[in-house]
Amino acid sequence: MKTIFAGTTLALAATIGLAAQSSTVKQRTKIEVKDGKEVTVTGCIRAADAGPGFLLTHVDSRNEQAGSTYALVGEDKDVAQHVGHLVEIRGKATDIGDDGKVEVTTKTKVEREHADDTHAKTHEEIKGPTAFPYLGVKSVKMLRDTCS
Numbered sequence: 001m002k003t004i005f006a007g008t009t010l011a012l013a014a015t016i017g018l019a020a021q022s023s024t025v026k027q028r029t030k031i032e033v034k035d036g037k038e039v040t041v042t043g044c045i046r047a048a049d050a051g052p053g054f055l056l057t058h059v060d061s062r063n064e065q066a067g068s069t070y071a072l073v074g075e076d077k078d079v080a081q082h083v084g085h086l087v088e089i090r091g092k093a094t095d096i097g098d099d100g101k102v103e104v105t106t107k108t109k110v111e112r113e114h115a116d117d118t119h120a121k122t123h124e125e126i127k128g129p130t131a132f133p134y135l136g137v138k139s140v141k142m143l144r145d146t147c148s
Helices: 002-020 076-080
Strands: 023-034 037-047 054-060 068-073 086-093 101-112 118-127 134-144
Touching (some): 037 134
Antiparallel strands (some): 037 054, 054 068, 086 134
């Protein structure tokens, strides 16, 4: 009986010690189009099917064939308010010319209550063909409040 009581007390003490420690994870990801070509395109904004983000569909521009689709990169708050709208977007496109690439930088900070904070940073470059070409959004102008 003493061993059961001692084992239970030890397990309870270990659980209390773990519960007293807490941590907060903060993560920020920045995605930028680098070395792309400046373009002005019109199209319809919609939410991406998988994961966060937005797409520009039914693209029409002097540089592209009508009907192209771009994955939009930049400040989501500027784009989110125009979902379902026909818009004109100015920015850098990755699919025109050979120099376009996308840089993804993620910074992670873990703040611990009773230990040192930790910091991590990852950096990745995406070059070459992808499911959709990327368009780094510099400005969005609504042309019509519907896409039809």
